[in-house]
Amino acid sequence: MAEVGEVLARRGGSAGFADLRAVVSARAIRAALTAGTIRRIAKGVYALPEAPPALTAARSQGGAVSHLSAAQHWRLGVLAAPSLPHVTLPIGRQRRRAGLPCVVHWADVPVIDDVTTPIRTVLDCARTLPMNEALTVADSALHLGLVDHDELLDASARLVGPNRRRIQQVVRLADRRAESVLESALRAILIEEGIDGFEPQVPVRDAGFSARLDLGHRQRRIGLEADGFEHHGGRTAFVRDCRRQVNLSLRGWLVLRFSWEDVMYGRDWVVEAVRGALELPPLTNRLPQAA
Structure with a gap:
């Protein structure tokens, strides 16, 4: 029985009967089922109880993990996890009623171990997701x-x-x-609203200071920061971040900081704030020019 579990583990937690029978006996498979160390998820498909849900669902349908589920498999950044696994079946293949619940797509796609390739995953997400989610996946794959x-x-x-x-x-x-999903989502808002001039990870450096802004407008010296809830991480980090903010201001940078809630649910507020900043006169530069 341990041998059956080991085979499934090497296959990502699930496998078809033919794959198992190539290395273990039918008797061993039946014994593992009886003992509850494996489970039947579809006709001729078996899985460990703790098998990854997306890959298990894909194999139960005879397809491949795809779209946002594939993005998660490749450890790409996603703004929100899918409520059900996404699976792509070859064109012409019928969905199995006995298979596990999933969102099914049909296409002939390149796969690696029953998961769409990273390139195909990015393209599928770009086809089906809103700009902020699609750009997050694409940025992450490149990064x-x-x-x-x-x-x-x-x-x-x-x-x-x-x-x-x-x-x-x-x-x-x-x-x-x-460098982060929230940064990509913030940049997507600017793109969709036609706000130009901001680029990712802009450095601000001189002899006594060095920092990078999530998004920066070099000509106008406006920085945008996308802060998650855990951004400060403690009192020491909070103090360090306050000093960073002061140093950026002294170097002529106006920095706007937006929370997760702002970026995800306060689009109008974000746009109004950024456009308002662009209408302000530049801050006085008291120290040498930044890089």
Whole structure:
């Protein structure tokens, strides 16, 4: 029975009967089922009780983990987890009624171990998600080095089907410098509202100071920071962050800080604040120019 579990573990927690029978006996499979160390999730498909839900659902349907579920598999940044696993079946294959619950798509897609490739995952998310969520996935894939921007551009140019122009826009705007999902979501708001001039991870440096802004407008010296709830992480970090804010102000930077709630649910407020900042005269620069 332990041997059956080990085989499933090596396969990501689930496998078909044929894969199991290649290395274990049918008797061992039946014994593991009786003992409850494995479970049958669909006809001819078995899984460990703790198997990853998305991969298990995909194999129960005879498909591949895709879209946001694939993004999670590749450890890409996502703004919100899907309520059900996303699975892509080959064109013409019927959904299995006995399979596990999931959101099903149909397409012939490249896969790695029953998960869509990172490039295909980015393209699928760009096709189906709002700009803020799609850009978050694309930025993260580039930042982690799982995809190359030129290859992603080429793949989007060859893509057919609905929302092709939208996919190409997301891919074109994706930036490997982005370092957090909230930063990407904030940048998506600016893009959709036609607010130009801001770029990710802008450095501010001189002989006595060094910092990076989540988003910075170099010409206007306006910085935007996207702060999650856990941003400060304690009193020491809070004090350090206050001093950073003062140092940026002394160097002529106006920094606007937005919370998760602002970025996710207060779009109008964010846009109003950024546009208001752009209308202000630049702060007086008291110290040497920043990088």
